[in-house]
Amino acid sequence: MMSIDKTLKLIRPNIARLQPYSSARSEFTGSNAILLDANENPYSFIDEEMEINRYPDPMQRYAKRKIALLKGMEPNQIFLGNGSDEAVDLIIRCFCEPSTDSIAIFSPTYGMYSVCAAINNVAVKQFLLNDDFSININQFFDNISSDIKVVFICSPNNPTGNAQPIKTIERVVSQFNGILVVDEAYIDFCPEKSTLNLLNKYPNLIVLQTFSKAWAMAGARIGIAFAHENIIRILNKVKFPYNIGVPSLKVLERALEKTSSTKISVNQIIDEREMLKMKLQALPCVEKVYPSDTNFLLVKTTDANSIYRYLLNKTIVVRNRSNEPLCENCLRITVGKPDENQRLIEILKAYEP
Ligand SMILES: Cc1ncc(COP(=O)(O)O)c(C=O)c1O
Structure with missing residues (x-):
């Protein structure tokens, strides 16, 4: 089990030494000031109400206070990014020395971990999931090497749709001498499977969530990383100062006032998912529809490439995952509105091989 001191030793030395950019705005916490510090235009003629002429709060303090209340965390345990993709990239940049260190992933999984690693010249060690898409813990611990600094577990996993048991995740985080990132992008569809409660026990754990899925805000680009405050401090140091724009922050603040709409929509999507699965x-x-803890279904078909092209011709876009390991002939289908799902079924009924 890692202590916070041991965890902080994993940070790349240049990042540990880094003096971050400091804006005068983050040093001033009052209100109604005359703002002559940031070379902004004082006239808000594009959108007066939003005060779009001003830079946003670099630390997103108001939104973090609201999220902290909602999640039972402290604001200083929260990082907000330009989508959770930003957090994935920052975590790799903070902990992995290019051309020396590696990340580990459990395939098939979300593609951005490998892309961000490649951009940073960090190698990717792939561990194959079992046939039922569970993690093979013994195989993982038998094969890890000291260059693996960050392990990504996507739970629920994209594209397979299943959440990993919390016990499995706890075994990894308690025995691994590096950073474990649990990507919970779809967790609002199965909140009981969240590992957020493990954070106070394991300082080497980072949990990612997003406003892009259940919260219906993919266009705003806002993701969350929850972690020990000292880890959050490092991510804040490395991010661009104004990484979330004023319009996105305003939308987020509005969304945080209407949490009941999100819950209603999640239940609607789950009901629709089960109906779509049956059909x-x-x-x-x-051939098979896999169980799902998310807002999508992984579907094994008789011929994924042909059905994918057929659907495209009928202006229905799904995701062809048939080239991913363990996903032969699989399409990933997002749960749409009832009429969209109905149309999909009708079109698929008319498919001729
Ligand atoms: C598992 C997973 N993580 C992260 C993301 C990206 O989320 P965001 O929109 O917050 O960058 C996605 C998007 O599809 C995803 O499937």
Whole structure:
């Protein structure tokens, strides 16, 4: 088990030494000041109400206070990024020395971990999930090497749709001498499977969540990293100062006032997912629909490439995952509105191999 001191030793030396950019705005915490510090235009003629002429709060303090209350965390345990993709990139940059260190992933999984690693010239060690998409813990611990600084577990996993048992995740975080990132982008569809409660026990754990899925704000680009305050401090040091714009912050603040709408929408999507699953399973071109803890279904078909092209021709866009390991002939289908799902089923009924 890692202490916070041991965890902080994992930070790349240049990042540990880094003096971050400091804006006068983050040094001033009062209100109604005359703002002559940031070379902004004092006239807000584009959008007066939003005060779009001003830079946003670099530390997003108001939103973090609200999120902290909602999640039972402290504001200083929260990092907000330009999508959770920003957090993925920053974590790799803070902990992995280019051309020396590696990350580990459990395939098949979300593609951005490998892309961010490649951009940073960090190698990727792939561990294959079991046939039921669970993690093979023994194989992982038998094969890890000291260059692996960050491990990503996506739970619920994209594209397989399943959440990993909390016990599995705890075994990894308690025995691994590096950073474990649990990407919970879809956790609002199965909140009981969240590992957020493990954070106070394990300083080497980072939990990612996002406003892009259940919260219906993919266009705003806002993701969250929850972690020990000393880890959050490092991510804040490395991020661009004004990484979330004023319009996105305003939308986020509005969304945080209407949490009940999110819950209603999640339940609607879950009901629709189960209905869609049943209808898909009855189709001749579908071999299997995997269980899902998310807002999408992984569907094993008779011929994914052909069905994918057929659907595109009918102006229905799904994700062809058939080239991913363990996903032969699989399409990933997002749960849409009832009429969209119905149309998908009708079109698939008419499919001829
Ligand atoms: C598992 C997973 N993590 C992260 C993301 C990206 O989320 P964001 O929009 O917050 O960058 C996605 C988006 O599809 C995802 O599937």
